Amino acid sequence: MKSLMTLLQLVLSDLGARCGTSTTLDFKTIQSRYEHESLSFLTITMPKFGKDFEKSLDQGFVGHDQFAGFRRSGGLPRFLGGFLDLVFDRGSARLLEFPSQDAIFAIRQITLMYKKIEVACAPHRRTAAFANYLQVEQDIRLTDKELISSKSDLIRSFERIGSLLWAEFFSAVDGRIYNDAVVPKHGPGATADKLRGNAKYNQPAWTRRLEEVFPSWVYLIPNPRPIFMEWVDEVKILDPRDEIAVKVISVPKTLKTPRIIAVEPTGMQYMQQGVLSVMMEEIPSFNQTRNFVMFERQEPNQRLALEGSLSGALATLDLSEASDRVSNQHVRSLLRNHRHLRHAVDATRSRKADVPCEFDREGTPIKYRTIRLAKFASMGSALCFPFEAMVFITIMFVGIEKSLSRHLTMKDIESFYGRVRAYGDDLIVPVEHVLPVIEALEAFGLKVNRDKSFWTGKFRESCGKDYYAGKDVTVTYVRRNLPRNRLQARELVSTVALRNQLYHAGFETAVDWLDDRIRKLIPFPIVEPTSTLLGRWDWGPYESQYTHPHLHTPMVKGAMMVATPRVSKLDGVGALQKFLLRANQMEGVRLSWGGTAIPRDDDPYEGIIHPSLRVQEWQPWLRNQPWNIDFATSGEDHLRFAGRPDSVRIKIGSAPPY
Numbered sequence: 001m002k003s004l005m006t007l008l009q010l011v012l013s014d015l016g017a018r019c020g021t022s023t024t025l026d027f028k029t030i031q032s033r034y035e036h037e038s039l040s041f042l043t044i045t046m047p048k049f050g051k052d053f054e055k056s057l058d059q060g061f062v063g064h065d066q067f068a069g070f071r072r073s074g075g076l077p078r079f080l081g082g083f084l085d086l087v088f089d090r091g092s093a094r095l096l097e098f099p100s101q102d103a104i105f106a107i108r109q110i111t112l113m114y115k116k117i118e119v120a121c122a123p124h125r126r127t128a129a130f131a132n133y134l135q136v137e138q139d140i141r142l143t144d145k146e147l148i149s150s151k152s153d154l155i156r157s158f159e160r161i162g163s164l165l166w167a168e169f170f171s172a173v174d175g176r177i178y179n180d181a182v183v184p185k186h187g188p189g190a191t192a193d194k195l196r197g198n199a200k201y202n203q204p205a206w207t208r209r210l211e212e213v214f215p216s217w218v219y220l221i222p223n224p225r226p227i228f229m230e231w232v233d234e235v236k237i238l239d240p241r242d243e244i245a246v247k248v249i250s251v252p253k254t255l256k257t258p259r260i261i262a263v264e265p266t267g268m269q270y271m272q273q274g275v276l277s278v279m280m281e282e283i284p285s286f287n288q289t290r291n292f293v294m295f296e297r298q299e300p301n302q303r304l305a306l307e308g309s310l311s312g313a314l315a316t317l318d319l320s321e322a323s324d325r326v327s328n329q330h331v332r333s334l335l336r337n338h339r340h341l342r343h344a345v346d347a348t349r350s351r352k353a354d355v356p357c358e359f360d361r362e363g364t365p366i367k368y369r370t371i372r373l374a375k376f377a378s379m380g381s382a383l384c385f386p387f388e389a390m391v392f393i394t395i396m397f398v399g400i401e402k403s404l405s406r407h408l409t410m411k412d413i414e415s416f417y418g419r420v421r422a423y424g425d426d427l428i429v430p431v432e433h434v435l436p437v438i439e440a441l442e443a444f445g446l447k448v449n450r451d452k453s454f455w456t457g458k459f460r461e462s463c464g465k466d467y468y469a470g471k472d473v474t475v476t477y478v479r480r481n482l483p484r485n486r487l488q489a490r491e492l493v494s495t496v497a498l499r500n501q502l503y504h505a506g507f508e509t510a511v512d513w514l515d516d517r518i519r520k521l522i523p524f525p526i527v528e529p530t531s532t533l534l535g536r537w538d539w540g541p542y543e544s545q546y547t548h549p550h551l552h553t554p555m556v557k558g559a560m561m562v563a564t565p566r567v568s569k570l571d572g573v574g575a576l577q578k579f580l581l582r583a584n585q586m587e588g589v590r591l592s593w594g595g596t597a598i599p600r601d602d603d604p605y606e607g608i609i610h611p612s613l614r615v616q617e618w619q620p621w622l623r624n625q626p627w628n629i630d631f632a633t634s635g636e637d638h639l640r641f642a643g644r645p646d647s648v649r650i651k652i653g654s655a656p657p658y
Contacts, residue, residue, distance in 0.1 A: 001039060003482045003517075005031070008042070008113065010510040011502075015106035018506070021082030026110075029079050042114040043255035045069065049079070050111030051451050057104065057468065058457040062093040083107045095457075104459075105473040108466070109505075116477045118252045123363025126250050126258050130356050130365075133248060133260050136324045140374040143445030148329040154443055155333065157401060161408060162334045162394045169286045170334075174341040176278050182344075183581065184219055184274035187382075188644050191266040192247045192354075197568030197643030201578045203266045205236045207243050213347040214271050222576050231573045245352035245370055246380065260324070262378035264350060271348045272382035275341075279386055291417040293389040298463035301423045305460040308428070309467035314419060315434040315455030316462045319392070320447040322425030326388045327445065328376045334390060345387075349377060389422040392441075396420060396429055399440030403433045426462045431455050476501045486521050486559075489648045493534065493561050500529075500537040522559035522650060528658040533558035534650075535657065542657040556657045563645035570639045578639070 009027050016023035033041045052066040062075055070077040075093025076084045086103035088095055147155045176182070186200040195203060206216045216235050221228040238244070244265040250258035264272070280296075283289040294300070308314030319325070328349065335342035353373050356365030376391075377384040400416070401408045421428040429437050434455045438448050454460050458469040466474045478498060483491035499514040515536065518524050525543040527535030535558050544554035570578060 001481075004042065004114065004478070005034065007478070007482070007510060007513070008110070010513050011113065011507055012110055014507045014509050015102075015109060016082070019083060019086060019100065019103050019106055021086070021103075023082065025078075026080055026082070039114075039119065040255060043117060043119065046111040046113075047115040047254075047256075049077075050108055050115070053107050053111065054454070054459055054461075055451060056088070057095065057099075057459045058454045060095045060457060062088055080107055080110065083110075101468055101471045101473065104468050105471075108473055109475050112475045112477070114478055115475075116254060116479060118480050119255050120252060121255050121258055123359065123361070125256065126363045127356075127359050129250060129258050129260050130248070132321070133324065134355060134371070136321055137371060137374055140325065140327050140445055144327055144329050144374060147444065148327070148333070154398065154440070157398045158330075158394055158444075159333050159336065161397045161401065162390075163337065164408065164410060164413060165288045165292070165394060165397065166334060166390060167337070169282060169289050170338040170341055172282045172285065173275075173278050174338040176282070177275070177340045177344050180218065182214065182219075182271070182274040182278055184214075184270045185277065185581065186266070186270055187273060188642075190263050191269060192244050192263045193265050195266045197566050197641075198570035198574065198578070198639065199568065200266050200270070201570055201574035202572075203235075203270070205238055205244070206267050207238045207347075208240060209243075209347040210267055210271060211237055213343050214274075219271070219274075220577070221573055222580050228573055240351070243350070243352065245354045246350045246373075246378065247368075248353050248355045248378065260378070262350070262353060262380040264380055264382075268348055268350050269382065271344075275344050275348060276382045276386065283386075287417070288413065292393045292420060293386065293422055295385065295389060295423055298423055298465075301421055301426055301428060301463040302465040304418070304421060304428045305462035305465060306467050306470065306472075308431075309458050309460040310470040312458065313431055314460070315429050315431045316453065316460045317427040317429060317434070317438070317441075317455075318449045318452035318461075319425040319427070319441070320449040322392075322446070323377070323379045323384050323388055324375055325446050326376045326384075326391050327374060329374075330391045330444070331376045331387050334387075334394065345383060348383065350381070353378070385424060389424065392422045392425075392427060392446075393420065395440050395444050395446070396422070396427065396437050398444075399437035400429075400433045402440065403436040423463050428462065476505055476507075482517065483521060486650050489561055489650050492518075492521060492559075492650060496534045503537055523557050523652065525556045525558050525657060527556070527558065531558075531657050532560050532655050533657065534560060544657060545654075553656050554658075555654045557652070557654050558657075559650050559652055560655065561648055562651045564647045564649070565641035566643040566646050567640065568642040570642070575639050582638070 008030065012023045012027055012030075030041075033045070037045060049067060049070065056062045056066060067077045070079045072078065073081065074090040076088055076090050081090075083100075083103040083106050084090075086096075086100035087107070088099070146152070188197075190196065191200070193203075193205070203220070206220065210216075216237070217224050217229060217232050220235060221232050246262040246264050246268075248260060248262050250260055253259035283294050304314055305316050308316060331345065332342065335345060351373055352370055354368040354370050356367070357369040358365070358367035360366050376387060397408060397413070397416075397420070400420075404412070416430070419428070419430050438453075441448055452461065459473075460467050464474070465472065476498065480491045480494040482495050486492065495514065496518060499511060499518065502514070503511045515524065522534060525533065525535045525545075526538045526540065527533050527542050529537055531542075533556065535556075542554075543556050545556045547553065548555050
């Protein structure tokens, strides 16, 4: 941890020089508090200071209830006082007419730098997070009882506005599901039934609910030929009471609290990805989805946050426990007029969850409790992200309609293009409607994080970018501990990325120190950001140590991260199914038998391809029998290795520096 303190001291020194203020006493305070509070001072206490600072910017003054735990001089804390004096008046504690933007950036960088470091939080914080997960379930049930069951005016407005916003989009997706145009997909992550890698293509179970909408003989095998049907007959069809529950787990987020996610069963995840792919293909085709919820990129939200910091016309809102507070009834209300999509979404939604309820001294779960879920889905479901965004947008327009005191029309909706948007729990809304929107969000059981929501001052944040009065004041975060040797591959990669981010942010002293530290572990040449090597980014030209003897390209010696693939062999029906699913995204592939291309008119296996796969030509290397194959495509050995890598390591070698 000494290295983290040294890095912070150098960053503090660089910022002090930039703002023309002394930081000697500030670092002494950090040292003293760190000795007594350990890492929690850097990862919890200082980030709380940073958040209080942001709220002070937003409200225009420092309140008496802010910066708790720090001694004051006048109306401001003594800690970081040199920077604070460039932003607030110490006597009145009010925001200066022209605060220093460099000082604003400096205070945020210093206090928030270690907020997101990946360190396991204390056991009592993990148990509290699981207890809160259960409490949120109870909150959702109460809200459902008040809103959905009673058919209140709010839910009627929600349903009407939902139809106005999404009817055309849902109809398009509904039609494709009706026409069996869903192409499922397995992800690389863990599943509740513990199938990993290629084993997912031989899944032994399917649910009754999935069978009614997505029959196993259509989606688990390449084609309903007798030889394949014999295999699918072995698949166990689970009744609702026997379905595998999602497994609720914690993953590192901050030292203050972990992130709670749910690991889905294989079959559910498989078809969720299929429905998601149809939605993703249709989203760009409709104005409402394209302008309000398209989530391929974060830049639209970031641009609107920048605009809001300049004009003050747009607010940025943040929701707490956003995914876990979206009720299943919210989604059902949106889909009530789209039968096939509603059935598909309901069939792919897990209804039960195994939640830890007893823990050992280390905070490791030792006993689980199975509950029936009222929420639509936790993080981990492929459909969580798009549907939560559409629910949020719909509720926001319920608030806007209340603000306007009249029913919204399509012309009204179109007038909000470029002024309303949702990316996950990051929301953009016009300032004149922000209070009715917050009221509507909370009425539907959502929780607005007011400490991270901004609308009165010139500070805005959304999707990882922060702005004050048009200036980018985004923090460079330390994500992992600094490496001590080359074996700590992930830490080394993270530190190289940190070094390059600090370089672009202008931290010369800190960057020089990191360069010396990294050079002791690996060669560290100047490279372009596109290079496969771990290298330094620089405003000058990249380094070239020699020319490749055959390709005649510049080469340089450096380090690169190499992943050890997970061995996961697959053959038989599962291998053919995987190949055909993957081939849906390939072009120029022909069907062959024994290495000889078969003319399309004479194809003896016509119809072997899944009917939903829109591909003209194929090339599986069939051996002996089409149900007993072992092949690779496009040079990828995906039938021998699959899933997330077992490990990563650092390898020294030569590569182009660009």
